[in-house]
Amino acid sequence: MKTVAMVLFPDFLLLDMAGPMEVFSIANRYLEPKDHYRLVMVGTEPGMLRASNGVSVQTDLHLDQARDAYDLLLVPGGPGAYDVKLPALQRWLRDAVPRAGCYGSICTGAFILGHAGLLDGYRVTTHWHYTERLIRAFPNATVETDRIYLEDRNLITSGGITAGIDLALAVVARDHGKKLAQDVAKVLLVVMKRQGGQAQFSPLTAAVAPQETPVTRVQNHVLEHLDEAFSIERMAGLANMSTRHFARVFAREVKMTPMEFLQSARIDRARNLLETSDLPLKTVAYKSGFGSVRHMRFLFGEKLGLTPTQYREQFS
Template identity: 65%
Template sequence: MKTIAVVLFQDLLLLDVSGPVEVFSIANRYLEPDCQYQITTIGSDGLSVRASNSMTLAADMSIEQVSGSFDVLLVPGGPGAYNQHDPALDCWLSKMFSHVGRLVSICTGAFILGKAGLLDGRHVTTHWNYTERLAKQFPRAQVETDRIFIRDGNLYTSGGVTSGIDLALSIVEEDHGKAIALAVAKVLLVVMTRQGGQMQFSPLVADVAKDDTPVFRVRNYVLENLAEDLNVERMASLASMSARHFTRLFSRELNMTPMEFVQSARIDSARRLLETSDLPLKTVAYRSGFGSARRMRHLFVERLGLPPSQYRRQFS
């Protein structure tokens, strides 16, 4: 029998708990009794916690009552994961790490692992909206922005919310094979492997900035004039700089080259049109500055992992 322990804390995201737990629970329907998952909940601060949606959960035991080890120790995310700090939980997790087969974080649960010092030197991920914050708060972690989930040794981290289901399915597949995992996925009406990563859901560039500097004025001009022929020389002239100096300054302030920014902005523009209109792909490509539907398709597949036509089907 495989033992699964789920850490509960105040202001957690309930779906980060219920999604993975349902995967393991449904898997039990297809497994012999001695191969099933035994699920336990552990309270980090007493036995009763209130989730971010105001529902109350009761833990089976507190961290002080835990003895022995677990095959999987799962840490969910939620506002309590990144807005609160529980030194007792940090200490307990750091001690438990060597006593669990797999330590798993869902969504922003990675922040709890980081506070416990467990992300140092590891390749990890979290919800796309928090990857930059995670990287800044834990600079020794190797934060990847586009992965649905990552396994680094016995440490597993996942992206936002429902990616916990993807990660739990992968654990079931590791333990019991693809046929069982696929059966569970069919019950939950989800796919075994998503096409593409978190970039399908996250904007590649932020909204128009209000900073009154040459770089940000050019940045905002680009966002408002994507159909123009926007090369480095053109952008540099708008900033009254040499191309070399502009590129260096732009890259330093925005952490991407000018042409990377243009490409990302055009993809975001095309995504909005695909989501909100029935315009032909050629028109979407022209209005977003790609020049051709073929060029737009190439960049969509390269950056988002799926072509524009499939993106429209999924998100419109």
């Protein structure tokens, strides 16, 4: 029997906890009793802990009582994971993780592991909305921004919220085989392996900065005329800069090259049209500046891991 411990704290995200634990609970229906997962809730405070949505959960043990060597130790995310310092939990994790077979986080629970020094030297992921923040906070970790979940040695981390279900299914598949994980996924009405990564949910271009600069003027002009042809020379001309100087200034301010910005903006425009209209793919490609459906399909596959048709079916 393997023990899965989930560590709860005030303002945790309920689905980060419930999704993975439901996977292990349903897996138990198919397993012999000797192979069951034993599920344990460890709390930073004794008794009930309130989730960010107001629901309270009864924990099994307080940190001071949780001294077992757990097979899998998980930390959920939520506002309490990234808005509040939890020094007692960090100390407990630093002591508990070396005794655990595997440890990990769901969504923004990665911030708690990071503050405990448990992400350094590992490849990790988190919710797409928080990846830049995680990169800045923990430079000794390698943050991969487009993964649904990610295993690196004895650490397993997942993207946002429902990605905790993907993480748990991967653990079940590792422990008991793919067939059992598929059976659990069918009960939950989810797929074992999603098409694409987190990029399909997040905008590829950040909002243009509100202050007016030569670069933001170019960005806004490009966004207003995406159906036109653009080269770096044309964009540099709009900024009244040399091509080399413009490319350098643009990359510094926007954190991507001018052509990467153009490509990402076109993909975002196409995504919006696919989500909100029934326009033919040829029209979507033209309005987004791709020139052809073939080129749009190639870039969607490269950036999102989906074809435009798959994207429309999934999000419209």
